[in-house]
Amino acid sequence: MEIRQLQHFVSVAEEQHFTRAAARLMVSQSGLSASIRALERELQASLFVRTTRTVTLTEAGRALLVEAERILAQERAAREAVAAVQGVLRGTLTLGAEQCVAGVHVAGLLAAFRRLHPQVEIRLRQWGSAALAEQVAAGRLDLAFAYRTDGHPEQLRSVALTSEPMIVLCHPDHALARAGAAVTPRDLGGEAFVDFHPDWGPRRVTDAAFAALGIRRTVPLEVNDVHSLLDLVGEGLGVAVVPRHFEHKRTSLVALPLEDTGGSVYETAALLPSPQATSPAAKALMALLAAEPGR
Structure with a gap:
């Protein structure tokens, strides 16, 4: 063979x-x-x-x-490792990211990487966190920035980026907004939700939190991008449970703290293969990320 x-x-x-x-x-x-x-x-x-x-x-x-x-991923990593030892980082960096992932400014990070390593071709793919984890484990992606996922160590490892609580976004005329108080999942039991595809990290956190409390919720409005979610909530068509950093994306919406979630938080991470299978380009990107101010 x-x-x-x-x-x-x-x-x-x-x-x-x-x-x-x-x-x-x-x-x-x-x-x-x-x-x-x-x-x-x-x-x-x-x-x-x-x-x-x-x-x-x-x-x-x-x-x-x-x-x-x-x-094939390991063969490519071996070739690129030899080139790196010779002082030249080249080849391809193929990474994935979930939309608006917290803990990393993907565009800025890639721009800095390109300035340092112009001979490396950068390829970016956007999917939900579950698909990204599968792609890294299969060797189709060098790394991904996504909701924290723990897989088999020989196939997938997680390097923590950040964690934050979930909040509720709603229209200013919504009864919850007028009350202006923190809410719990039980307060949302009868609401219509706008949410992401089940593959996305925020949806997985919310589904787990509600399931743990035995609360059933319906998601009649399911989207695959952040702007559509904000638009639908802005038209009063439903409420959304999202990571806290979303509150700055549409200031016309009301953001309410979500309590009694059993400790459920939105954790983001860099998903990578085993150290032996991690490409030199992925290692260089992670080193650049680690060197960012505040880390």
């Missing part, structure tokens, strides 16, 4: 098409097909279900994809 074969396999799995994968790899389609067939013979298993339009992974193919991506 060769690295080249694994690269071919992963490309076909991602593109779900031999022609597109061949164009991406800049190889002939016949050569790509021969490479995949040789890999299947060596493993004595079919890796793809082929149709006239697409290809999909078999069960064996799905199992190989997890390990292939990890092997």
